[in-house]
Amino acid sequence: MSSTSCCQVQPPSYVTATPILRAVETCSTMAELKQHHSLILRLGLSTDNHAMSRVINFCSKHDQFHYALKVFNTIPNPDTFLYNTLLKSHFNSHSQTPFNVFLFYSHMLEQSLTPNSFTFPTLIRSCSFYKQVKQLHAHVIKFGFGSDVFALNNLIHVYFSFGSLDDARKVFDKMPEPNIVSWTTVISGYSNCGHVDEAFRVFELMSHKNSASWNAMIACFVQNNRFKEAFDLFKQMRVEKVELDKFVAASMISACTGLGALELGKWIHGYVERTGIELDSKLATTIIDMYCKCGCLEKALQVFNGLPRKGVSSWNCMIGGLALHGKGEDAIRLFREMEREMVVPDAITFVNVLTACAHSGLVEEGRYYFRYMTEVHGVEPAKEHYGCMVDLLARAGRLDEAKEVLDEMPMSPDASVLGALLGACKIHGNLELGESVGKRVVELEPGNSGRYVMLANIYASCGKWNQVAGVRKMMDDRGVKKEPGFSMIEMEGNVNEFVAGGRDHPLAKEIYVKVDEMLESIRLVGYVPDPDGILHDLVEEERENPLLHHSEKLAICYGLLKSKRGETLRITKNLRVCKDCHQACKLISKVYDRDIIVRDRNRFHHFSNGECSCKDYW
DNA sequence: ATAGGGTTAG
Numbered sequence: 001m002s003s004t005s006c007c008q009v010q011p012p013s014y015v016t017a018t019p020i021l022r023a024v025e026t027c028s029t030m031a032e033l034k035q036h037h038s039l040i041l042r043l044g045l046s047t048d049n050h051a052m053s054r055v056i057n058f059c060s061k062h063d064q065f066h067y068a069l070k071v072f073n074t075i076p077n078p079d080t081f082l083y084n085t086l087l088k089s090h091f092n093s094h095s096q097t098p099f100n101v102f103l104f105y106s107h108m109l110e111q112s113l114t115p116n117s118f119t120f121p122t123l124i125r126s127c128s129f130y131k132q133v134k135q136l137h138a139h140v141i142k143f144g145f146g147s148d149v150f151a152l153n154n155l156i157h158v159y160f161s162f163g164s165l166d167d168a169r170k171v172f173d174k175m176p177e178p179n180i181v182s183w184t185t186v187i188s189g190y191s192n193c194g195h196v197d198e199a200f201r202v203f204e205l206m207s208h209k210n211s212a213s214w215n216a217m218i219a220c221f222v223q224n225n226r227f228k229e230a231f232d233l234f235k236q237m238r239v240e241k242v243e244l245d246k247f248v249a250a251s252m253i254s255a256c257t258g259l260g261a262l263e264l265g266k267w268i269h270g271y272v273e274r275t276g277i278e279l280d281s282k283l284a285t286t287i288i289d290m291y292c293k294c295g296c297l298e299k300a301l302q303v304f305n306g307l308p309r310k311g312v313s314s315w316n317c318m319i320g321g322l323a324l325h326g327k328g329e330d331a332i333r334l335f336r337e338m339e340r341e342m343v344v345p346d347a348i349t350f351v352n353v354l355t356a357c358a359h360s361g362l363v364e365e366g367r368y369y370f371r372y373m374t375e376v377h378g379v380e381p382a383k384e385h386y387g388c389m390v391d392l393l394a395r396a397g398r399l400d401e402a403k404e405v406l407d408e409m410p411m412s413p414d415a416s417v418l419g420a421l422l423g424a425c426k427i428h429g430n431l432e433l434g435e436s437v438g439k440r441v442v443e444l445e446p447g448n449s450g451r452y453v454m455l456a457n458i459y460a461s462c463g464k465w466n467q468v469a470g471v472r473k474m475m476d477d478r479g480v481k482k483e484p485g486f487s488m489i490e491m492e493g494n495v496n497e498f499v500a501g502g503r504d505h506p507l508a509k510e511i512y513v514k515v516d517e518m519l520e521s522i523r524l525v526g527y528v529p530d531p532d533g534i535l536h537d538l539v540e541e542e543r544e545n546p547l548l549h550h551s552e553k554l555a556i557c558y559g560l561l562k563s564k565r566g567e568t569l570r571i572t573k574n575l576r577v578c579k580d581c582h583q584a585c586k587l588i589s590k591v592y593d594r595d596i597i598v599r600d601r602n603r604f605h606h607f608s609n610g611e612c613s614c615k616d617y618w
Numbered sequence: 619a620t621a622g623g624g625t626t627a628g
Contacts, residue, residue, distance in 0.1 A: 018619080053620055060621095084621065121622055153623050184624040215625045250626035285627040316628045348628055 020045075024054045030067070033058050037071070047076055053085045060089035066097045080116050083108045087122045101126040115143050117150060124154040130162045137171075149175070153182050160189030180206075184213045191220030211245045219251040222258060228495070230255040231264075246277045250286045257286075260572030260599055261490045262294040269303075281311045288314065292321025295570050295597040295604060312346055320352040325604045326613050328360025332369075347379050354388035358395055359603055361617055366392040383409075387417040394424030395617070399433060415444040415451065422454050426461065434458040442474075449475065449482040450575070485575040487551035491562045498554040507558065512549075514557040519548060522587040530580040552581045556588060556596065568595040576600045586610050 020040060027033040037055050045051040052075050059068035068089040075082060083104070090099055105123055108115070115123075120140050127133045137155055145151045152171055159168035172178060172186050183206050190199035203209075203217045214237045221230035234252055238244070249272050256265035269287055272279065279287075284307055291300035304310070304318045315338045322331035335353050338345060350373045357366030370389055373379045386409040394402035402421055406413055418441045425434030438455035445451050452475050459467040475482070486499045496505065505511060519527070529548065552573055559569040577585075577600040589596050590610035598605045606613035 021619080050620065057620070081620070088621065118621055125623090150623050157624075179623090181624045186624095188625065210625095212625045217625095219625065245625090247625045254626080280626085282627045287627095289627070311627095313628050320628065346628095352628080 021051060021054050024058055027058060030059075030062055030064055033062075046074065049075065049077070049079050049082055052078075053082050056082070056085045056089055060085065060092050063093050063095065065089050065093035065095040065099070068093075069097060069099065078111075080108070080113045080119065083113065084116070084118045084122065087119070087126070091122050091126055102132065115139070117145060117148050120145055120148070120151040121154045124151070124158050127158055130164065133158050133162065133167075147176055149177070149179055149182065153179075153185050156182065156185050156189060160185075160192060163193060165190070165193060165195070180208060180210060180213060184216045187213065187216040187220060191216065191223060194224060196220055196224045196226060209242070211243050211248055214242055215245075215247045215251055218248065218255070222251055222255045225258065227255045227258040231259075231261075231495070244271065244275075246272070246280070246283050249277060250283050253283075253286045253290045257290040257293045259488055259490070259495050260294050260570060261488075261495050262291075262296060262570060263490055263493055265290045265294055266299075279307075281309075281314060285311075285313045285317045288317045288321065292317070292324060293599065295599060295606075297321060297325055297327075310341070310343065312343055312349065315343055316346070316348045316352055319349065319356065323352055323356035323359055325606070326359050326615075326617075328356045328362045328365070331356030332362075332365060345377055345379070347382060347385070350377075350379055351384045351388060354385060354392065358388055358392035359614075359617075361396055363392060363396050363398070381409075383411055383414060383417065386411075386413070387420055390417055391420035391424070394421050395427070397424075397428050399424060399428060399430050403433070415441050415448070418444065419451065419454070422451075422458075426454065426458055429461070431458055431462045446478060447480060449480050452480060453482060483575065485551055485573065487555040487574075488572045489555040489559050489570065491559070496555070496558060498551040498558070500551050500554075501549045502551070502554065505554075505558070507561070510561060511554055511557050514561055515549065515553060518553070518557055518560070518588065518592075519584075521591050522584060525587055525591060527584060527587050530583060550578065550581050552577060552598065553584060556585070560592060560594070565593070568597060571596065571598045573598060573600045576602055577605060582612065582616075586612055 020036065020043065024033065024036050027036060033055065040046070040051050040055065052071060055071055056068045059065065059071070068086060072078065072082065072086050087101065087104070090101060101123065120136065124133065124136050127136065133155070140146060140148070140151045140155065152175055155171050156168045159165075159171065168186070168189055172182060175182060183202065186202050187199045190196070190202065199217065199220045203213070206213060214233070218230050218233050218237070221227065221233065230252070234248075234255070237248070249268055252268055253265055256262070256268070269290075271277075272283070272287075277283070284303065288300045288303050291297070291303065300318065300321050304314060307314055315334070319331050319334050319338075322328075322334060331353060335345070335349065338349070350369065353369050354366055357363070357369065366389065370381065370385065373385070374381065386405060389405045390402045390413075393399075393405065399421070402424065406417065406421065409417075418437050422434060422437045422441055425431070425437060435455075435458060438451070438458055441451045442455055452471050456468050456471040459465075459471065484499055486497050488495055488497050490496070498505065502508075552571055555571045556569060559571070563569065577598055582605065585596055585598060585605065585607045587610065588594065589607035593609075596607040598607070603614065
């Protein structure tokens with residue numbers, strides 16, 4: 001037998017390396033991986049691209065970009081695959097390690113490596129400038145991926161995210177064979193840019209839809225506050241027997257949150273439990289938020305307490321929910337518990353803690369946590385935190401101190417910060433400051449009708465009627481329409497909407513009879529219409545029905561008609577409840593012996609036995 | 619032999 005030694009063939013590394021590479025897959029921690037890594041090096045595989053890509057890929061899955069980069073830099077001849085793997089690792093990571101994706105890509109080209117079909121999707125999604133997208137688009141074509149759906153879908157996505165609808169649409173329209181992902185990307189692209197109707201046109205053109213497509217459209221309606229249409233689409237989806245997955249569940253629960261539709265929200269939550277849909281942290285947060293914002297704190301706490309693992313967002317959400325209900329002390333207690341459980345609070349946590357203080361009049365506590373946030377947790381105050389402090393102080397009547405915070409904040413105050421001060425000026429009757437702040441706010445947000453209304457209110461409360469008229473004229477000249485106020489109440493699975501003086505409801509006649517009866521019975525216990533809510537006078541259709549037929553009163557009467565004694569009425573209002581209705585609600589709760597929970601734009605009012613949970617502090 | 623796109627929180 002002749003010896004084979006002269007032509008001994010080394011088996012390819014992937015044959016010999018298989019066991020160790022498979023071992024890499026079974027690692028569960030980085031420490032384990034590092035051991036395997038050193039074993040790989042000892043086996044002489046340090047130049048084996050395949051082995052190294054497995055290692056890098058593992059780092060990628062464990063958000064260890066830093067280590068991935070270190071490994072990459074030791075590889076003598078990385079191939080396209082390795083470049084792709086590292087790009088992906090960077091894209092997935094939250095690491096702060098400085099890394100220039102585009103430099104890396106050009107380096108790859110300099111090594112005479114050609115990008116393949118896996119290169120562009122990641123690269124395109126890593127763009128931070130519009131120009132980069134344009135350049136990469138050219139490369140996609142140049143390297144022959146002009147018909148590659150993966151590359152093109154990513155281009156569509158990124159063009160939309162830079163607000164370039166035309167570029168995105170052009171790519172989509174020219175695609176030879178767009179797939180379901182392309183269509184869905186276009187729908188959510190339009191959605192994020194607020195083009196709901198265009199999104200819907202595209203949706204209707206789709207011949208094959210799956211859960212993701214339905215969800216994209218439902219989410220589109222939800223994100224653009226068109227909850228009713230989200231509900232309708234959901235019904236249709238159920239008829240067509242499309243799977244209700246966790247994404248659709250989450251979107252619909254948000255829709256319920258938007259409308260205050262507790263019953264449907266409960267049903268979907270029940271569905272999630274029945275069908276064993278995985279309750280991940282996002283879905284859990286959505287559910288908790290729904291219960292909080294639909295006025296059911298007990299249920300929210302129950303879900304929250306039942307979570308096996310609570311992430312920051314779950315804590316944030318629950319703390320925010322308590323704040324919304326004016327339960328400042330409870331919110332602070334929960335925050336303390338969060339710290340004990342060693343969950344690291346973030347900027348949002350403190351927004352919620354400070355909001356809780358503001359809504360409960362906990363001025364000293366608010367000041368304390370404002371300092372605490374930076375000193376103990378290293379969270380630098382952002383605009384929102386200053387906004388909370390302004391709100392906290394101003395609401396408590398310390399307008400001068402609020403003004404100080406405003407002047408001292410390092411960034412320029414935006415409309416929401418000034419708006420907080422403005423609202424407080426109204427409550428505490430500081431007309432001088434109110435006027436100057438009001439004018440600033442209007443100019444900062446010239447399209448926001450609420451700001452004009454607030455300014456007009458300030459003028460009205462000191463009898464400056466000429467200026468009130470001036471504000472109204474300014475709105476007309478600029479074509480700003482007051483956002484119409486409406487209230488909703490869910491009954492027998494339907495969401496009923498009411499506008500002031502509206503007569504569209506099928507039971508309008510009975511409702512108005514009930515309103516008259518109700519007004520009469522609260523008059524007997526001292527109700528006097530309070531015309532202070534002059535803002536409603538700014539709206540044509542409300543002028544005929546000042547105060548007495550505000551949407552919340554109509555919704556309550558409908559609720560009284562349709563529910564049994566002792567049942568709680570839950571009303572959702574899109575604007576803030578006015579002073580007159582607030583007073584009326586207190587009396588109704590007493591005369592009719594009903595709990596009434598009103599969620600307005602800012603917070604909850606829980607009326608019971610003649611009193612409100614906000615203690616008139618809102 | 620290894621990698622890929624769209625949909626959900628505060």
